[in-house]
Amino acid sequence: METHISCLFPEILAMIFSYLDVRDKGRVAQVCTAWRDASYHKSVWRGVEAKLHLRRANPSLFPSLQARGIRRVQILSLRRSLSYVIQGMPNIESLNLSGCYNLTDNGLGHAFVQEIPSLRVLNLSLCKQITDSSLGRIAQYLKNLEVLELGGCSNITNTGLLLIAWGLHRLKSLNLRSCRHVSDVGIGHLAGMTRSAAEGCLSLEYLTLQDCQKLTDLSLKHISKGLTKLKVLNLSFCGGISDAGMIHLSHMTSLWSLNLRSCDNISDTGIMHLAMGTLRLSGLDVSFCDKIGDQSLAYIAQGLYQLKSLSLCSCHISDDGINRMVRQMHELRTLNIGQCVRITDKGLELIADHLTQLTGIDLYGCTKITKRGLERITQLPCLKVLNLGLWQMTESAAEIFQPLLWRRSLYTQHTRGRAATSPDTTHTITPGEDIRKVCRVRDKTTMYFIFCISFYTFASVTNPLSLSYSPGLAALVQCGCQWCLTSCLKRGAAPSQGIIMA
Secondary structure, eight states: HHHHHHEEEEGHHHHHTSSOOOOHHHHHTOHHHHHHHHHTTTGGGGGEEEEESSSOTTTTHHHHHHTTTTOOOEEEOSOOOOOHHHHHHHTEEEEEOOOTOOOHHHHHHHOSSOTTTTTEEEEOTOOOOOHHHHHHHHHHHOTTOEEEEEOOOOOOOOHHHHHHHHHOOOOEEEEOOOOOTBBBBHHHHTTTGGGGGOOOOTOOOEOOOOTOOOOOOHHHHHHHHHOOOEEEEETTOOOTTHHHHHHHHHTOTTTOEEETTTOTBBHHHHHHHHHTTTOSEEEOOOTTTBBBBHHHHHHHHHOTTTOSSSEEETBOHHHHHHHHTTOOOOOOOOOOEEOTTTTOHHHHHHHHHOOTOOOOOTTTTTTOOOOOHHHHHHTTTOOOOEETTOOOOOHHGGGGTTTTSSTTTTTEEEEOOOOOOOOOOOOEEEOOOGGTTOOOOOOOHHHHHHHHTTTTEEEEEESSGGGGGTTTTOOOOOOOOOOGSSOOOOOOOTTTTOOOOO
């Protein structure tokens, strides 16, 4: 005997509804009163972030959110006072104001006039009018804050960091990207290394200092002594740090991810200091560090062999450096060597022979590799992500991708083609149909990719390519057609399938 869905207990309905996306959660509430009641169960909305345009007063908005148990809010446009939000959601846990350019110290000051113990996450990224005055309010009234995003808040100074260090002792994550007035003094405040900062933010685990141009090796000394719980440190584009600063970082035993991208003064010597310490790094990014060469790879193999992710894009490395490294890096899962123009097929063969656990590799701009090396790489048993942007593909080399279309979870990116179908064309492509009849791609190699894909998938020129209708397709080689460049996952593709965007 079959049981109708209307006979299900409300708890079961709520469990089913919890798997729906946000839009469908709202739709099921309109079916009947039983479904409406079930859809208001707080378990249905657990973890959902409401995205709001605050353009005019809506008395029912916040009571409705609270009834659903929604405590995470993103403000997309702020034409009303921020205090309207705070008063409407007294138990708010996460407030995202990123990109609210019209938010001022005055507006934030009117909103934060008393303690909000429930608020754990505050995102003020790109709120460019915010100054140290707002940080004073935050430090005074948001004592339980754990995540603070200040990326792009270019008016923040060392005084603001002093206020943070004074009031936000529970802070675990701080983003100061492009806060260019911040210097070594401010980092000293955070690390509790100055008398005025008292304890500092000693619970910090994630710290982003990207593009903070005034920082020097002294900041790294403060970090190593005071922020001993730090797990992730982003120093990318900090041109003032050097090899000497790596000595301070080399003994931070809790650190597992270090980003030194585009730190121009980091060389092989700096990598040597890191490798000789007690670090247990899982991820290291030294991309675009021009002074990094083959000797660094030897140091990495000796002292940082436990790495799972290594980015060396545009570094001065060659096949010789690859040879020195690969035999020791058994745990490596992701290797980015894009724009390393000295890497040849020999290097790819070494990678294929020894780094058998690789799940992703970036070969963007590696102009000296050929079909032979690529064939070896594609034989890696765990490979899921392969980036071949700007590779000089030949039509014969393109043939090796056809078997990969059946390998589940392999994402392949190829960005050489740039032609597109006509935007006003309406045509549905069925499996086996010659896609060349409707796609005006002039590149012969790119056309080969599209032609192969047409045998494995349904596609619509008027809509994004939908993998939800093509269970046999496990990978898509991006070909440059506009209708292939938008997110197909919105239409129900399996999580293991997708397109990597250029």
